[in-house]
Amino acid sequence: MGISAAPSSVDPHFNQGTSTQTLTYNIFETLTDRRPDSSLAPGLALSWRPAGDAVWEFKLRPDVRFSDGRPFTADDVAFTIGRVPNVPNATASFAGQVRSITRVEVVDPLTLLLHTDGPAPNLPIDLSVVAIISRHAGEGATTDDYNALRAAIGTGPFILRSYTPGNSAELERNENWWGPRPDWDRVSFRYLPNAGARSAALLSGGVDLIDLPSVNDLPRLRTSPGFTVTSSQGLRLVYLAPNQSAEVAPGVTDNDGKPLAANPMRDKRVRQALSLAINRASLAERVMQGTAEPAGQFLPRGLYSHDPSIPVPAQDPDAAKRLLAAAGYPDGFRMTLNVASNARPTDPVAAQAIAQMWTRIGVQTTVELMPLSAYGPRSARMEFPVSLWGWASPGHAGHPLVNVVASYDRSKLTGSFNRSGYSNPALDALIARAMATLDDGAREALMNQATSTAMDDVAIIPLYHLTNYWATRRGITYEATTYDYTRAVLARRDR
Template identity: 45%
Template structure:
């Protein structure tokens, strides 16, 4: 059953959404089986509710489970065996029996109650999980294995939203800090692996949980290494130091495909690279006139300026020449063929002359100066892509500097809207359009958990109204029409500047098979003998 059938059918009609679980566990012969993975997304913490970041999300899947799984673009039972829509704002969940935490204590509905109360406001978070729980009014344990979730408004996507919030134990987490997860003190999970050791910024050593409720995983030991540099990951694979690498450098693809001992695994991706202009109206030191004087009113508040910057980008050239065909140009947040993609919104055409005209109409015939910020340790060819865009902008009179920073530095400033132009690679992890609408395009509201990744503080009453309508519409056809309308709104406003959708590319030893479970996560459970 596909996602849209599940939500429109089972949810809208109030029927139990009971699906056969896809097993993490794999039937495995006796003996020790070790897997070494080199991955490129930094893990900020082993606390699964601290940051909604790619590296953290991948790491978390080894230790913790979700109430509902979103795998292979389908919703599947996780810690919940089934869910039923009782009325438009009430969902009941039947939980899986005989699930144990890694310390041997039983999993119960009370752990879910605690988890959903904690997730939106973990101290120190720079990308919290509040967006997934923004409509939740209350969570109540009706019994040890029965849960009731009440929403403030009808939310047809609640099961899908819950497929992104990991469940932690009350007894191990209450009163604990995020660092207690890193030390192992609070790392009590129900997942397929247990932690042996963790060195932040370097690696995590894992051992299979033989009592995992979904069957013991195939790999008994996993060396999960953070290797930021793509060339270093490739070198490690070719040297035989690791078995699998992710986010393969496009410059290494030809070499890897030519090696008989290596297999390359490429899949269409959901992750979009975009630019976020700041909508703060006042002066910003990162955008000045050509003499270096800050503007009293930022040029980026003028739609014509944002439009000029967008059409001055040759997206096709970026994908073909820089990313060597491992990305597709886009003018919207969802890729073709997904829920919410609008075929009537084309990729913005490359039009430098038109860009100059728009700048002149906005009162900037001689352009201005801008600094674009980008993480240097996070996105595939992120700094190089932004450098190329900077050269394109300079050709229309917008003299562009690029400041590439470590993620820790970048995240501290970007979440406060300190930059004039920031860079985001958004994962679209739910596989449908309201996820980005809630987190990237919805007006920032920390209390509601809306706009948590809306770093530029784009605000549109029309977009917010569309988000509210989409989140209450149980009919899939009508909901998708709302999302498609929101695509038109964002394109008209140039609320964000979409650039491209990445392909997901892994490489491994020839004897292995890599099949993604969800989006671009990299986990041991997706690797098996070929």
């Protein structure tokens, strides 16, 4: 498999980015699983039910073993949930997914009760992204122990045999896996961040499958009898995070190069101007060549908690200039737009297009690229005026509301991926109320209200939702999914 981005770690709780999930979800499993359409299915848990307003009961799958032969039990789930919020230096923590859990009660080896701080109707969905690790391998283990494979013991369909950061990973079929036997004895990951090189590897036979094929190569791959392209509407929103935390914005100056006295991103009118300067349809149709849909909120159309009343912002450069003038910047200013060079191959190209759109309204913008390994920690430390990110929900708007725009609060485990420093106590209260509402319709209405508040406030600047693509050589099919990580069990020999 030719994979577009290398993982941040083998530690499944270190970073919930696509590149890391593509590796770890082949090795580790979750309590609830996600079908290709993102609907819930049994995973390590066979069933789950509310056992009260503030408790969920999970019944675990019997006869599951870790890859080292040790049995999987409810105690491993308890250990996992305790570890998730406490991984040092995690660059995209899963803490928000377990934030409502106050206590794990192990009833017996195959039964556990998850006690919550109130109603938590989304908990089974949120747990579909939390990989379960073993207590016997994980107790006292660090992220380095996972990267060195000492603690990389999972229950999944494959066993990780070697890992070379930034280069490759070698997996072997787990013959004791409880699920259907995968088609592959071995799976080799080759990390190929250059889209052209990835397509070339597939065309030459160097790899059998690639994710994120180059948009320039899609027409050829679609029409060639030797290859198959599969696709699905994705759940990942690509967005901009304007830094509203710093009093003086790093990387922002007046037109003479002198630092500004105040951070312009703290002014809602400036954020609105930056949003109105962007032609999202052009980004989706031209830059992304039809592989994305313009977005004005967290979720794409047709999904639960998508709000049809929230429009995709239309480009209006004249209105943007008026807003800048009203905010005290009639002549604009200069700044950098920081982007990871190797997260998604289209990010640098989209950033250049956005920089040109901003320059046209007087915000002279220079794009600065850097490797994701440096970009992620610096963005978390709010060292950029604006950063570009992607976030995928497992199926409801509460997930990004809690993690992306809620105020960062270590004690409440909110805002774990808040890269804008945005904070609105009224919105925080609304999000908390939504997440504790049991009725599906009432919860959706509250999530829509919270989403509308965040978008009106320009907490982030949504750009587009990605379409997911995979390409395979003849003889292999891949089942496209709404989630954008790649699972080797979904690649099958043609029968």
